[in-house]
Amino acid sequence: MTDAGLTLRERKKLRTRHALVDEALRLFTEKGFAAATLDELVEAVEVSQRTFFRMFASKEDVALAPEKELWAAYSARVEAHPPGPSPLPDYVAALRAAVEEMADGWEARFLTSRALCDRTPALVAHSLRHCADVTDRVVALGLAPGQSELERRLLIELFLTAWRWALARWAEDGAPDRAALRSRMDDAFAALPDLAPLLSAAPRHEEARRGVHA
Amino acid sequence: MTDAGLTLRERKKLRTRHALVDEALRLFTEKGFAAATLDELVEAVEVSQRTFFRMFASKEDVALAPEKELWAAYSARVEAHPPGPSPLPDYVAALRAAVEEMADGWEARFLTSRALCDRTPALVAHSLRHCADVTDRVVALGLAPGQSELERRLLIELFLTAWRWALARWAEDGAPDRAALRSRMDDAFAALPDLAPLLSAAPRHEEARRGVHA
DNA sequence: ACGCTTATGCCGGTGACTGGCACTATCTCT
DNA sequence: AGAGATAGTGCCAGTCACCGGCATAAGCGT
Incomplete structure (x- = not known):
């Protein structure tokens, strides 16, 4: 299902993408999202930062x-x-x-x-x-x-x-x-x-206005 | 109301804070949020970047x-x-x-x-x-x-x-x-x-399951 | 095998954000 | 009023996310 009729290039790309996601989740969980740097991540997966940013819009995106x-x-x-x-x-x-x-x-x-x-x-x-x-x-x-x-x-x-x-x-x-x-x-x-009955008791203007001047 | 029993220090701080907000809104609106830099902002208000970040957690915060x-x-x-x-x-x-x-x-x-x-x-x-x-x-x-x-x-x-x-x-x-x-x-x-009647027609499991196998 | 497309790597730059430290203005207490 | 405590501020140097541009390589169609 994953590789259904995909070209080799696309499969490779998907593979590194998955590797990045997996490693990112591992790394962020271990060291914390802020403490883990992108350099660590891309080095672990052996891709360049540039490649990372072509696949994900931001550090948050991959997480x-x-x-x-x-x-x-x-x-x-x-x-x-x-x-x-x-x-x-x-x-x-x-x-x-x-x-x-x-x-x-x-x-x-x-x-x-x-x-x-x-x-x-x-x-x-x-x-x-x-x-x-x-x-x-x-x-x-x-x-x-x-x-x-x-x-x-x-x-x-x-x-x-x-x-x-x-x-x-x-x-x-x-x-x-x-x-x-x-x-x-x-x-x-x-x-x-179950929420329906609570809505019929919705705010009428009189009650609301009273709150304003309280 | 603004200066109700505030010490001078606090009033000064509030003043620069307001100045930062006003200038930030002006600047971001004029040049776009991303294009406007913090350096421009703090220079216009004549405070240091360090001061800005003591008052606001981030560039988004001030906006x-x-x-x-x-x-x-x-x-x-x-x-x-x-x-x-x-x-x-x-x-x-x-x-x-x-x-x-x-x-x-x-x-x-x-x-x-x-x-x-x-x-x-x-x-x-x-x-x-x-x-x-x-x-x-x-x-x-x-x-x-x-x-x-x-x-x-x-x-x-x-x-x-x-x-x-x-x-x-x-x-x-x-x-x-x-x-x-x-x-x-x-x-x-x-x-x-008016939402109440739409909730009584909430999803029953049979309908939902049908969707699953569609 | 040949160009053509596409993904990648490298490099340099920008800009947000932070910690440390010295300095100064305000506050407070006597 | 003056001295010491208490913020608030500025400066500096560093980190890191992110983005251009250009060269290179890997896969693709013919």
Whole structure:
């Protein structure tokens, strides 16, 4: 599946790319993201810095490679099947499918990347922005003329928050394999309908104004 | 209000801080965030780079100063009045109050900062992370033992998405003053209850699984 | 085997950020 | 008011991410 009809050049490139990701995750985990230098990384993989920067946009980029892979697959899914008027289930389905189509061993790299992210503010920032970029592209997809874009954004944010919650539970789990991730996703997404009653008690203007002058 | 019982040292420090923010916004807007160098900035304000970095954590930090100010005020409000079992109106009220207590001229700086942010990916990343940091601190506040943290996070994300929506509308508005911002906030937060019916149609497992094997 | 494309390496430069240390301005206490 | 404590500031030198340009080599189609 990895080398399906690829030319030798492309395969070589992919190989060094994977080597860079693996070594980066190892190195960053061992020494910390800030303390580890790119020189160490590229020397370990035996490529030049220039090559690194042609494959990755930044030091953060390589650390978040597994996550970007996932969102790329998700993006492709959503573009292939643009969501209908009730998009939430479609988003969820696309993400589930994306998780399933990741290569073998992806979950281990992803987990390492997440752990790194949790203790590295710079990585959090990049992760959030990438997610926001994907969201921006996805929101516009299959949006009927009369439909509200705000509504879409709200639903997507709920979906993302549930996903992040599932991730956090998964990471602190004893068995961080793909089945466990699926199960955490089930739990998190199942909680979404329970939110409805809390929204009908949404702020009316009188209450809000009272807060202003408090 | 600005110089309320502050020592001379503190007032001086605040003055250079404000000068740095103003000049930074001017410079970044004129030349672009990446193209403008810190040397230009500190030379214009006549301070050393070292001083700059004692006041701001990074180049991004100074560009997002108005936003950080707002979230600091918001944070303080929420900490002063921890939200009850239906936290959404409390969050909204806290943000409205925070907007009102900003100093004169804040909205102009904030708008400039937002415009800059919109065309500078690095600023988006930092902005999102800061917001996430605030969220993390706020979620735990006033959370009763039996209450679900996930539920809180979901509500806060809705709240934040509505806020960002209000900001975007405000920015493209003809009159970006504080009254207009209030009005946009009203509109955006009023849309939240409409989301409830869309949640009852949340994903069931069968639908989701179908997507997986598609 | 031959050009053509593409990836890579090397080199030098820029600019954000940091630690150390001396210096000066402000504060505080008597 | 003056002396010592307490910041805040400037200067300098260093590290490191990142990006041009150009030469080289490795893979590709004919």
